[in-house]
Every structure is written in structure tokens, then in C-alpha cells.
Amino acid sequence: MASGSMVSVFQPSAWSEFFSRYERKPPKRSGEWMKIRIGKLKEDVQMLFKNCSNSLERMNLVDAVQRLGIEHLFEIQIETALSDIHENEPSSSNLHEVALRFRLLREHGLWVSPDVFKKFKGEDGTFNEYITNDPKGLLCLYNASYVLTHGEPELEEATSFARHHLKSMAPSLRSPLAEQVKRALHVPLPRTYRRLEALSYMPEYEQEAEHNPILLELAKLEFNLLQAVHLKELKAISEWYSDLKGYVGLSFARDRVVECYLWGYFLFYEEEHALPRMIFAKLFFLHILLDDTNDVGATLEEYGKLDAAIQRWEESAVSLVPGYLKKFYNKLLICFKEFDDELRLNGRYSIDHIKKEFQQLSSCYLQEAEWLHKNHKPRFEDRLHLGAMSIGAIELCVYAMVCMGDEMPEGALEWVLGYPDVVMACARIGRLMNDLAASSKPRNNRDVANCMECYASEHKVTEEVAFAAIDSMIEDEWKTTNQARFKHGHDLLPAVQRVINFTLSGPVYYGDRKDAFTFSSHLEDIIKSLFVNPIPI
Template sequence: ANIYFMASRGATTPGKPSSFEPSVWGDFFINYEPQPLQSCEEWMRVRVIKLKEEVCMLFKGCNRAVRKMMLVDVLQHLGLDHHFEEQINTALSEILESEFSSYNLHDVALRFRLLREHGCWISPDVFDKFKDENGSLREDITKEPRGLLSLYNAAHLLVHGETSLEEAIAFARHHLKSMRGSLKSPLAKQVKRALHLPLPRTYRRVETVHFISEYKEDEGHNPILLELAKLDFNLHQHLHLKELKSMTKWWKELSEFIGLSYVRDRVVENYLWSFVVHYEEHFGLARVISAKINVLLTIMDDTHDDHATIEECQMLHEAAQRWDGSAISLLPEYLKRFYKELLGNIKEIGDEMATSGNYKIAYIKKQVRHRYLISSTSR
């Protein structure tokens, strides 16, 4: 949603048709009934616990830095790293502190990427060993497509001023494009995805979907990791679909009550934004709260952008700053129901947050008021 708003002096009735495209989802998720899981959910969860214990044993069996890096990388690709944060942090600390003198481009780039992804500083000078006397990357490394892909992804974790990594990106992109037709699956698929969107910038759950199907093609794949990834993904997907159904029902009831036909139906997209940040099961409350807040902010934006007069925006701003049921008298008739639902939903969210003890409703109220302040002062 936009932060900068254009003044609108159109009709001030709620019945104005929306100028936005209708939702592509319609009532799909309201009527959707998730398919039953292939196995009993209780059995799946017990099996996950067992497999996680076996993965912990894999960490204990990794004595070399390269094996630790490979395990961490696969867990991240498979979307399993959230189960092993302690083990991964320990492994990365050991990798950072241990001597590493490999001349394998893939291994050097993988180490660079993993450490930077987890907030550990590592100099781009580690790639100097792959340069010629003129300071350019040597042409012989183009014979290693896997290493070149690893370099390409790693270099995208550059910071401002790291020209050597900018040059590495251009070098790797050029050669990866030229060899696309000669690569075999699954490497060919991974190169295609990276050229479209480098790994550090991609949406991880989409990467997980791709990688689960590709990992089984790898002759050296670990069946424990593959089974765990499939179980974990299916359990999460089942949960997310149930949340989407509930969110869509909430939105349908809200939109029918407030009767503002000019607002966008973007509940699925707003849920997706929250899902991108908090896909793990234990973030269910944060995921739903964030989605609902974004829906309410979307209504605010559409009111300011596409419908209300400047005077009505100022009324809404004043009511938001007061944040009290008595302020409803300040508003035009068509916004009264929305304001009532805004207060009611934020209160309900606050009650849910209070039971968890991990969130502060005051922060949400502050952000909503701040959003109104930005809206009103930018018109």
C-alpha cells in the first residue's frame, strides 16, 4: 500500500464502486476444505520428533568444516533450519573459528554465504585465490558450474562499496548464462532460478518447494533429511491453509459489516506478507495478527487514496489519535462502522496478545496512529 496520497474530492458515500481489480481468489478459501493428510497428523508429529533426533546425530558426526557447511546449507534449502537453530549456530561458530584453506570455489563461496547470512563478517578477499595477476577472476573457474553458481549467490550478499563482489556477480552471471543449455538437472534448474532471482533474495518457502523435489535427484541425498522435509512441509501447509480459510471468513464478515465497496479485497495477499516473515508453526499468532493489521491498514489507505475528501481524512485522523469509542461522532456516517470495527479488532488482538505475554498492543496502536499521521500530512 502507498504511503503518499493524492487528494480526492469524490463522492463521500460508501457505495462508490472500487477502482481496483477484484480479488483473483474470490471465495475460494472460504469454501476450501483442506485435503486430509496422507498419514495421521499425530503419527507425523511423532515421526518428525524421531527424525529430528537423527539429524542432531548427523551434526555430532560432522567433524570437518565442509561437511558441517553442507549440512547447514541443505537444512536451509529444505526449510528445516528453524528446528536446529542451536546446532547451526554452534556449527557456524566452529566454521568461523577454524582454519579454512580450501581452493574449491564451491566450498569457499558456500562458507562466505553461510557466514554472511548469519551476521558473521567475512572479507571478500577470500576469493582472491581465484584471481589472476591482474586481479580478475580466472577463466579456468568457469569449468566448475556448481562453484560458479555458489559464487554468484554468495556475491549477492555484498555491502555498499564491495566492487570486487559486483564484478564477481557480473562474471558469474555471464558464464552461467552461456552454459545453461549444457547443464543437467537439478543444477540446470537451480541456475535458472538463481539467474531469475539470486538465492539470498528469493522467497525461501518457494525455494523449499523446488529443492525438495530436486534433492531426491541427488545421488548423495540423505533420506532422513528428505523425509523430514516432506513431513514438515505438509504439516505447515495444512496449518497455513486452515489459517487462510479462517482469515478469509473474518474478512468476509468484516467487509459486509462496514459496507465500504471501494476498498480492495486483498486478504490473501496480506496473509502472504505475514507468511513470508513468519511461516513457522509457533509464529501462528504473529502471522494472523500481522495479516489482520495489514488488512485494516489497506482499508485506511484506500479510504485516503481513492475515496475520502481532505476534510474527512482529517476527521479520521483526529478519531484515530483519540482512539476512543466516543470519537465515532466525529466521523462521517459511512466511516463509523469501520472505526468501530477498527477499535474492536485491535482490542481483540490485544486480548489475544495478553494471553501469550510476548507482545505489546501499545506498539500496534502507535503504528496505526502513525499511519494516520503520515496519511493526513501528505495530502
């Protein structure tokens, strides 16, 4: 029935051979000149941190550095500045300043009570109307409210209040505030991946009367220099994919290696993290091949045989595998051996943990296939549990810690292997957003019932009610994500933040009820902006 020559039912990628052939136009300045200039500008920014005379100056500098996408260059300075700000009790009655302090500190794992906003409320506990005359402060309050954790209804009230008034005043706002409000109402700043925010914020920052040209020049140069690095990697991974595809066949699978690389970029965009970025992207693509083999390529019996071989994980197990999948199985073993060699050569952890997670993922795919074969519609909780495991986020979080090795804090690998709340929240957000997107398009008869369908069936409610319930669950998972910054101790915070970076990919890939991974034309502009089009200088 199935064979590797089946025609793909998926939308073709816009990037099939693009990066293999793409030659970037030589920049006006050489890479060496840019590195020297960046070094000088970094020293200038370090002096800016040193010369800040008050908390507001420090906060505005930290905020600009983060939103311009250059925080990785000043981690020590940012940590020092925010620690100083946290230790000093705020005395300001300015909404923008109070809300900015609240958001920045919470984003960096420094607890601030929502009581700081009581000064902007009347005796009846509602926000004073006079703050609606401060759109910049209101926007800051709105964004700050999205770092809420469980049991903070006052921040939910802040979200509703700020959203209502921002929507009503949006048509009368001027640039660049108008664009920032529109963007935040679509996806609030704490849920926006910072490299994407930087693309929008650079031209807006330039319009601000008090912008610092040193920060702006550094952000543009650093972005373009990193873009050149990422372009070389995209060329390499496109060639890797071409060789793999030519060997294994399986033409029914999604051609999404560039989109897999983008997901790796979400976790580690920095130049020094090329190894984890590339291995992560390749592992992700192997997930896609396995997933599509289960979903559209193989019968239940055929996939069961492939899974049995994967559980054994030895060359002789290829005898179990159907003929058209033998090359895929062999390639899996070869790829994992290559990854292990690379990881060991660079002093990282062995591949064993990654292999176990991959085997577990395959088992989850098999369980879904069995449900489909039996026409079984599971209980919602069972569907969500298996769906969270099969979305791949848990496995990919483990891959990230293995690939980063000692660059992550001590204990990070053991921590992630315990599937902490922030990892499970990442997986549930991904699964629920994916399923909401799936419910917005015609059902494929080879798809197991999704979470929305299971919820509506179990609770005997309309699709509209089920959508609302799942949206509420997603909000709860974001609260769990925010809580993780305070739950696991300051030492593990770098590992927590990497997981949160992965979670932030959810709105990019599955926002607006769209599956931008499967229907990858939705990602074209983002990929062009990040990897093809340099920032004008």
C-alpha cells in the same frame, strides 16, 4: 461524493471465499503419525550434525537443511556448526567450498572478508578463466556475492563475472543445475525467501546423487504438517474478513486478506507463531482498508476527518467521522481492543506501540492526499521519505516485535522503535520497488507522484535513466540490509533476521516491475503451492 457502496476499481481476489469453503483431502497418513515420524527423523538429522567429520560435510548439511525449509528445527545445531566453521581457517582451494562458506557465515552474522576470493584471481586482479569450467562453483560464487555490504567492489565484480558466464553456459547445463542457475539469475539465493526456495529445491535435491533421504522425507512431512496448520488459519482469517467486510462495507477497497496473511507468513511461518502471524495479517488488512479509503474512497476533507478521529483514538471521536466511515472507525477500535486482549493474555507487549504506529501511518496517508490535492510534485528525497513511511513496512516491523514479545531478544522492541537502518532499508526497498511497478502501468489520477516520476522531474532525465538510478538505490539498500547482520550484535540477530525475512517479500510482491499485491493473480501459483497443494511423498 464517496460512500461505502462505491464499486471497487481493483482486480477481484481469486480467494474471496475459497479458504472459508475449502476442505483439504485427508492425507494418507494421520497428523499424529506424521508428528511421530517427524520426531524420529529430527533425531536422525541431529545425529547427522553430530557425525559430520569435516567442515565441508557440515556446510553441505547446513545448506541442504536451509534450502529444504527445515532450518527452524535445527537452530542450535546450525549455530554450533557454523561457529566451528568460522573458528577454523579455510584451507580449501575449491571455489564451491570457499563461496558456500562465505555465504553461509555471512547470512548468519559471522564476518568473512572478501579476500578469501583472491586465490581465484590472477595478478591483474581479475578472476581466472579456469573457474568458468566449474558451473556449480560459479553459481555458488554468484549467490555468495549477493551478501555484500557497502564498500566491497570486489564482490560487485564477482557478481558481474559470474552472471556473465552463467548466462552464456545456461543453455548447455543439465538438470537440476540448469533450473538452479535460471532461478538465481532471476532472484539470487540470498534474496529468495527460503520457504519458496524449498518448494523448488525439494525435487531438485531428490535428483542429486548424494542426497540424503532422511532430510528429504523430513522436509516433505514438515511442510505438509505446517500447511494443515496454515489452512486452518486461512479459514479463520477469511471468516474474520467476511464478518468485517459485512459490517464496515467499503466495497471500494481491495479484497486482499489472503495476501495479507501471506505477508505475515513471510515473517513467522513456524507453527508456534500463530498469534503474531494472525494479528500481523489482520493489522495489515486494516492498513489496506485505510490506504484504499484515502486513495479511492474518500475526499481529502473526509479523510482529514477520519484521521482526526484516529489521532484522538476514543469512541466519542466517531462524531468527527463521515457517516459511511463511522462503522470502519468503530471497528478499528474494536479490533485493536481484541488484539490487545490477545497479546496480554499471551504475555506479549501491550497494543500502545502498535496504535502509535497506526496513527503515524494515517498521518502519512493524509500528507500524501494533501500533496495530491495541491498537485504538488515533491523533491525526490521528500517523496522517498514519506513513501518509506507510508508503505507500511516500518509500522509492520514494529507490530512484529510487539506481537512476538519475549520470544524476541531483550531490547528488540526498543531497537525497532528507533527505526534502525535495516528497518528503513526494508521500507525503502518496498517503496522503490512498488513505485517502479507503478510506473509500468497507466497512472491513476488519484495517485500522488511516485518516486520514479519525482526523480525524473527533479533531475530532468528520461524515464530509462530514472529507472536505472532507482535500481541502483535499491541495490544500496540491500547492502545496508546485509550490513545489519554485523552491526547490531549477535544477541539482536534473531530480530534482524525477522526484519530481513520481511524485506525478502519485496521481490515476491514487486519483482519484475509488477505489483502482485494489487494485481493478485500474480500470486495465485505461490499461494496454491504454499497453502493448497501438499508435497507428494
